[in-house]
């Protein structure tokens with residue numbers, strides 16, 4: 073409540089010309105808090121919500137609740153302890169690339185407050201896998217599962233994509249509980265083509281093999297789980313191909329969905345390119361999760377993401393077949409209180 077009446081109006085006004093300013097302001101505070109153990113405890117006491125009914129066990133990991141932060145919010149992992157203290161059950165950090173890169177020119181995030189939506193064409197700005205790993209080595213690791221989302225560097229040619237992902241996988245292995253292979257962001261040229269059957273098969277084959285090798289080298293009994301994140305704009309045939317490859321290559325889960333190229337649900341015309349997220353994405357994201365659930369016959373768990381704002385949206389996504397859910401745009405519009413609101417309602421459902 074305090075967030076919507078007090079914090080949001082100020083932060084949104086300060087960043088009216090470039091919403092990314094708001095993001096950096098908040099990330100800076102999260103990064104500072106992440107190194108202050110007493111403050112983390114206070115944040116946790118104010119925001120946490122625990123109940124045995126919310127706990128989940130998947131991918132050999134324990135999730136204290138099913139509400140996760142979606143990929144792309146904490147790209148460099150500088151605020152993970154503070155984000156965990158806000159009450160998330162898990163966090164997907166990144167997307168990280170092999171090489172440090174600035175992303176697309178700003179402005180590259182656009183607010184559509186009347187529809188509680190965003191368009192973004194960030195293009196994976198991040199400090200690169202090696203620098204991120206160095207930073208993580210100096211920061212406490214939160215107690216909740218942390219996944220690292222891996223993407224392709226813009227400068228890397230398509231035919232060298234596999235090596236690019238493997239480099240980041242190696243660097244982040246000590247800090248990751250699971251990995252997400254991001255082949256679905258619309259803002260890196262050629263990335264979505266990696267969702268096609270052959271390139272996806274090559275990529276996943278190499279990544280899953282590498283996690284097995286890393287497990288052997290580090291004396292772990294089981295390799296870390298590899299998940300794939302897909303776009304909402306795939307046809308049923310394309311989703312079928314993704315499922316076939318995931319099952320064949322021992323991928324452990326599918327995240328659906330990333331942002332959409334569609335502009336359905338926006339009431340204001342916009343020529344901005346990029347991916348649309350938030351409320352207008354919800355119906356399609358649920359549809360994709362339903363389809364995956366039907367086709368997967370419970371062979372793989374699904375993480376549902378897209379336009380989850382209300383307890384009913386969360387329930388709809390779980391009823392469609394998701395085992396866990398993630399939020400991003402509603403976290404921006406509603407503030408951190410949304411995590412507890414969703415968890416409370418699921419607990420009392």
Ligand SMILES: Cc1cc2nc3c(=O)[nH]c(=O)nc-3n(C[C@H](O)[C@H](O)[C@H](O)COP(=O)(O)O)c2cc1C
Nearest residue numbers: 142143144167192329330349350378379399400401
């Ligand atoms: C500004 C912004 C940046 C994003 N960056 C990433 C990213 O780097 N990697 C990724 O997998 N998804 C990224 N996403 C997509 C979200 O993780 C999520 O899949 C999508 O926004 C739909 O969920 P939502 O409607 O709850 O926001 C980004 C979304 C936004 C709004």
